Amino acid sequence: LGRNDLLELTHFACTSEDINNLSYAITVRDAVQQVWLPRVEKLLTKLRELSAEYADAAMLSHTHGQPATPSTMGKELAVFIHRLERQVKRIENGEYLGKFSGATGTFSAHVVAAPDVNWTKESEDFVTGLGLTWNPLTTQIESHDWQAELYSAVTLFNGILHNLCTDIWSYISMGYFKQIPVPGATGSSTMPHKINPIRFENAESNLELSNAILGSLASTLITSRLQRDLTDSSSQRNIGLGFGHSLLAIDNVTRGLNEIALSREVLGIDLSDNWEILGEAIQTVIRAEVAAGRSSISDPYALLKELTRGKRLSGDDMIAFVNQLEIGEEAKARLLTLRPHTYVGLAEELAKRVQK
Incomplete structure (x- = not known):
């Protein structure tokens, strides 16, 4: 240069x-x-x-x-x-x-x-x-x-x-x-x-x-x-x-x-073969009913553990169990309409949080 x-x-x-x-x-x-x-x-x-x-x-x-x-x-x-x-x-x-x-x-x-x-x-x-x-x-x-x-x-x-x-x-x-x-x-x-x-x-x-x-x-x-x-x-x-x-x-x-x-x-x-997963929902609803004074069931967790742990239950089994529960009618109706495929909480809403 x-x-x-x-x-x-x-x-x-x-x-x-x-x-x-x-x-x-x-x-x-x-x-x-x-x-x-x-x-x-x-x-x-x-x-x-x-x-x-x-x-x-x-x-x-x-x-x-x-x-x-x-x-x-x-x-x-x-x-x-x-x-x-x-x-x-x-x-x-x-x-x-x-x-x-x-x-x-x-x-x-x-x-x-x-x-x-x-x-x-x-x-x-x-x-x-x-x-x-x-x-x-x-x-x-x-x-x-x-x-x-x-x-x-x-x-x-x-x-x-x-x-x-x-x-x-x-x-x-x-x-x-x-x-x-x-x-x-x-x-x-x-x-x-x-x-x-x-x-x-x-x-x-x-x-x-x-x-x-x-x-x-x-x-x-x-x-x-x-x-x-x-x-x-x-x-x-x-x-x-x-x-x-x-x-x-x-x-x-x-x-x-x-x-x-x-x-x-x-x-x-897979969901239809595992109705026992609704045990969580049922025991949680019972506990809420007890807290609200609409049920006197003692130890709901133990009750559902006895029913579901290590077992395969059908839809009929779970419905029959819910029907005999002493809880409020609104809560019972909510549980009777619950199915494994509908028990997803806010999952669909949460999935949308990542969309731009």
């Missing part, structure tokens, strides 16, 4: 970390904002779509693997949407810090070379001009705390998504979701009937790998001996790998959600 007079100003008063920390911050910021977050939003959009579609789809819940108070599939998906969105907000609001203050963060070379310059202001203006948050107090390196915060939030997001994968896998195994055959796909080399939930299994593996990498970065990058050691240099070369595994998982979950459909028939059968 014919400006040899500027050669000596190249890398003026800088340490390599002055360059590298800004480069990493810009690279990670752009990767998160331009690639990772848009993929996450695509996933959340699909989840919201399914949650809305299945908001009223009553299903038997399972606590400890055993039949429990019903919910709806839409509400259960909404739980994951809410959890994931909380982490997304943390990530969206995160800071990307940068420093530009020399060999030990003191501007020593800057000041001795040009004492009349306001170096802290020049540094702040330069760093913020790159769209980063200026870190005024560092050693030779930017302290990487913002990276630890970001990677911790991403690993938590990954962990929640991993939980979604294991739940969807379980619902498929139970027949609650049926898998839509993909033309040309093979589920087994010897069992031609099989359709395996490979999207969710693949996602689980990639989420675990992502968390191993990002979790390691979050815990190690915050430590640097005295004013600088070189451990972070090797570690940071794996940032892209950690996000890459997360992206693979997000894409697989999104594809997997597009390849399943709810089996309302199976949900209905």
